[in-house]
Amino acid sequence: MDSQLLAGTLEMLVLQIVSPQPSYGYAITQEVLQRSRGYLELKEGSLYPALHRMEREGLLESYWVEAGPKRRRKYYRVTAKGLAVLEAKQSEWKRFSAAVNGVMGATGVVGTADALA
Amino acid sequence: MDSQLLAGTLEMLVLQIVSPQPSYGYAITQEVLQRSRGYLELKEGSLYPALHRMEREGLLESYWVEAGPKRRRKYYRVTAKGLAVLEAKQSEWKRFSAAVNGVMGATGVVGTADALA
DNA sequence: CTCTATGCCTAGAATGCCTACATATTAGCC
DNA sequence: GGCTAATATGTAGGCATTCTAGGCATAGAG
Numbered sequence: 269m270d271s272q273l274l275a276g277t278l279e280m281l282v283l284q285i286v287s288p289q290p291s292y293g294y295a296i297t298q299e300v301l302q303r304s305r306g307y308l309e310l311k312e313g314s315l316y317p318a319l320h321r322m323e324r325e326g327l328l329e330s331y332w333v334e335a336g337p338k339r340r341r342k343y344y345r346v347t348a349k350g351l352a353v354l355e356a357k358q359s360e361w362k363r364f365s366a367a368v369n370g371v372m373g374a375t376g377v378v379g380t381a382d383a384l385a
Numbered sequence: 386m387d388s389q390l391l392a393g394t395l396e397m398l399v400l401q402i403v404s405p406q407p408s409y410g411y412a413i414t415q416e417v418l419q420r421s422r423g424y425l426e427l428k429e430g431s432l433y434p435a436l437h438r439m440e441r442e443g444l445l446e447s448y449w450v451e452a453g454p455k456r457r458r459k460y461y462r463v464t465a466k467g468l469a470v471l472e473a474k475q476s477e478w479k480r481f482s483a484a485v486n487g488v489m490g491a492t493g494v495v496g497t498a499d500a501l502a
Numbered sequence: 503c504t505c506t507a508t509g510c511c512t513a514g515a516a517t518g519c520c521t522a523c524a525t526a527t528t529a530g531c532c
Numbered sequence: 533g534g535c536t537a538a539t540a541t542g543t544a545g546g547c548a549t550t551c552t553a554g555g556c557a558t559a560g561a562g
Contacts (some may be wrong), residue, residue, distance in 0.1 A: 271550055272393030272518075273481045278550085281488050294509050304484035314550050316511060321549095339558060341509070358489065364390045365482050367421035371398050372475065388519055389549075395519080411540050430520050433542060438518090456527055458540070 278310070278318055280357040283327065285349055290345040292333075293319060319344060327353055386424065395427070395435055397478060400444065400463060400471040409450075410436060420427040436461060444470055 285296050297310045322328045327350035335341050346354070399486070402413050414427045439445045444467035452458045 273477070275392045275518090275549055276389030277485055281485070284489055292509080293511095299519095300488055303488040305487065307480060307484040308488065312509090312511080313513095313552070317549085320511090335509090336558075339509070344554060345432070361489070363424060363486070364386070365485075367424040368394055368398070368478065368482075370422065371417055371420040371425065372401055372478070392549085409540080410542095411538095419504060428520060429540090429542075430521065430544095435517080437542090452540090453527075456540075 274308070274314070277361065278314060278356065279322060279327075280361060281308070281310075282315070282318060282322065282344075283346060283354040283357065286328065286344050287351060287354055289344045290343040292341040292343045294341075296344075322350070326350070386426065390426075391431070395431060396418065396439060396444075397471065397474040398425070398427075399432070399439065399461075400436060400467055403461050404443065404463045404468060404471055407460040407462040409460050410459065411458075413461075439467070443467070 281300055282296060285291055285299050291299065293312070293315055297312075300308050300310055313368060319328065319330075322362055323344070326347055328344045330342050330344050333341050333343050342363055396419070398417055399413060400418050402408055408416065410429075414429075414432060417425050417427055421482055436445065436447075440447055443464060445461045446464055447459050447461050450458050450460050
């Protein structure tokens with residue numbers, strides 16, 4: 269996995285996961301891992317700062333849930349603003365991937381070099 | 386355009402453009418712009434450092450061509466190593482976009498150039 | 503007891519795109 | 533002639549984001 273590719277999609281993936289129902293950090297990594305058939309491994313060093321950033325920006329809200337006598341999980345729920353951002357990022361992703369595929373699949377070559385080697 | 390999305394695909398796009406025949410910086414930006422129907426605007430501050438980096442890494446070779454009495458163009462030609470990297474990045478991109486679409490719930494659906502229309 | 507999995511977190515390094523600028527030629531326009 | 537835009541390459545510093553590598557703690561399996 270080229271980590272550079274993940275830049276710009278991480279927030280979208282997180283918003284997508286938590287939009288139907290709240291979830292917590294560790295569960296998000298597992299969910300993404302499953303849905304991508306083991307391909308997308310979110311690292312904690314990327315995910316947790318992203319979650320905190322998104323909460324600061326008002327895209328997410330968090331609350332603690334006791335999952336045992338001394339085990340706690342920090343759940344994240346998407347806000348209205350977060351939902352709007354999710355939809356924007358979905359459109360952006362579609363346009364971007366279509367644009368990249370357009371460049372990678374274009375057959376007609378225009379304006380390239382008639383160069384001499 | 387979310388510039389973060391471009392990270393990791395810029396090199397692939399450049400290799401793709403110059404792989405059939407050599408080209409030069411300015412022409413590459415115009416070619417990408419055309420093929421993506423105006424969506425992907427490569428900035429000079431991104432492209433030129435990338436070209437230099439890729440030449441340093443042995444993915445590209447360059448040579449000057451006179452395009453007028455006092456105008457010169459620096460053409461880039463892909464190397465064998467660059468071709469191998471291009472193929473690797475193509476596979477990587479397919480896997481990555483499929484994985485993202487898998488998480489987003491659009492399994493099997495890939496963005497096509499028509500989506501730009 | 504030890505190892506793995508679960509669960510949260512941060513500091514600093516590394517990466518790589520962008521803004522803004524610098525420099526210069528060429529062509530169209532009035 | 534003078535003005536503007538397009539063509540053409542390049543660098544410096546800023547900025548955002550990921551990763552590495554750790555810390556801390558509970559729980560279950562062998």
